[in-house]
Amino acid sequence: MNTQLFGSKMASIPAISQSQLLLKKTQFISTPKTSFFTIPISKPNKSLNLYGLKFKKPVAATAETAAAAEEKGKKRYPGEGKGFVEEMRFVAMKLHTKDQAKEGEKEAQEKPLPKWEPSVDGYLKFLVDSKLVYDTLEKIVDKADYPEYAEFRNTGLERAESLAKDLAWFKEQGYSIPEPSSPGLNYSAYVEELSKKDPQAFICHFYNTYFAHSAGGRMIGKKVAEMILNGKELEFYKWDGDLKQLLQNVRDKLNKVAENWTREEKNHCLEETEKSFKFSGEILRLILS
Numbered sequence: 237m238n239t240q241l242f243g244s245k246m247a248s249i250p251a252i253s254q255s256q257l258l259l260k261k262t263q264f265i266s267t268p269k270t271s272f273f274t275i276p277i278s279k280p281n282k283s284l285n286l287y288g289l290k291f292k293k294p295v296a297a298t299a300e301t302a303a304a305a306e307e308k309g310k311k312r313y314p315g316e317g318k319g320f321v322e323e324m325r326f327v328a329m330k331l332h333t334k335d336q337a338k339e340g341e342k343e344a345q346e347k348p349l350p351k352w353e354p355s356v357d358g359y360l361k362f363l364v365d366s367k368l369v370y371d372t373l374e375k376i377v378d379k380a381d382y383p384e385y386a387e388f389r390n391t392g393l394e395r396a397e398s399l400a401k402d403l404a405w406f407k408e409q410g411y412s413i414p415e416p417s418s419p420g421l422n423y424s425a426y427v428e429e430l431s432k433k434d435p436q437a438f439i440c441h442f443y444n445t446y447f448a449h450s451a452g453g454r455m456i457g458k459k460v461a462e463m464i465l466n467g468k469e470l471e472f473y474k475w476d477g478d479l480k481q482l483l484q485n486v487r488d489k490l491n492k493v494a495e496n497w498t499r500e501e502k503n504h505c506l507e508e509t510e511k512s513f514k515f516s517g518e519i520l521r522l523i524l525s
């Protein structure tokens with residue numbers, strides 16, 4: 237396995253070529269060498285303290301600022317110097333396994349597992365449930381119960397329309413499109429509820445959903461397309477314009493919104509990351525159902 241592959245930035249993720257993807261009922265898993273599809277989800281990660289203050293290792297990039305802040309009796313959080321998105325990213329990356337991404341710290345399962353065999357039916361379920369979640373997120377920011385949500389309208393990262401096109405394509409090919417299933421229904425209901433009462437937690441899901449899709453999500457899509465769709469590139473994985481720039485624009489907006497948050501609100505947002513992994517992991521697993 238080319239470890240560089242999974243440590244690379246999302247804009248230049250090369251094709252996954254040699255990975256032998258394997259399946260465990262509840263997890264994406266591969267050979268001991270290539271366990272990047274282990275989806276870190278179900279159980280809370282006891283080894284990870286989500287509060288920056290409790291992280292064991294100080295981060296090199298913030299070491300200087302951390303020292304300066306400590307002098308003033310104030311600790312810095314990993315990534316804080318670069319803005320809040322970097323803090324969210326730091327927490328998310330720790331929830332990956334090493335083989336998923338080089339910054340990952342989550343333990344991979346080592347048991348021998350059956351072959352990773354995505355099916356078109358499973359993939360369709362994944363697309364349908366993903367669409368439901370993106371429909372919900374996009375409706376929430378359009379409605380903007382909290383004014384800061386309005387910042388995230390028409391960012392160019394929206395996925396609901398592209399997924400609608402993909403599902404129409406599958407229909408043309410003769411596939412019947414399933415109804416949304418519980419992973420998508422549960423996640424959608426959860427973010428909808430959260431968005432009305434807990435903007436910090438909602439923003440965590442917003443960030444993780446769109447940014448995960450632009451990184452690991454694209455790798456998975458490419459692999460699945462090679463395996464079961466004759467390499468057909470779905471609209472879900474295409475963006476109008478320069479994806480790097482679109483992501484940067486959203487990072488800037490997220491940073492701006494979070495500037496108005498207290499440290500407690502920021503920590504509350506960071507703490508929601510594990511839930512985001514859990515819900516998204518359940519939807520990803522549909523690919524193998």
Ligand code: HEM
Nearest residue numbers: 242243244245273328336337444447448451452512513516
């Ligand atoms: C099989 C599952 C997954 C794989 C293989 C994977 C892989 C990756 C990779 C390779 C990166 C890029 C790392 C870099 O910038 O160097 C990444 C970034 C990221 N992933 Fe995942 N990931 C997976 C699941 C998830 C899940 C379930 C979530 C959360 C819902 C998530 C959230 C993120 C976030 C927030 C980033 C940062 C993106 C950015 O900085 O632009 N990932 N992932």
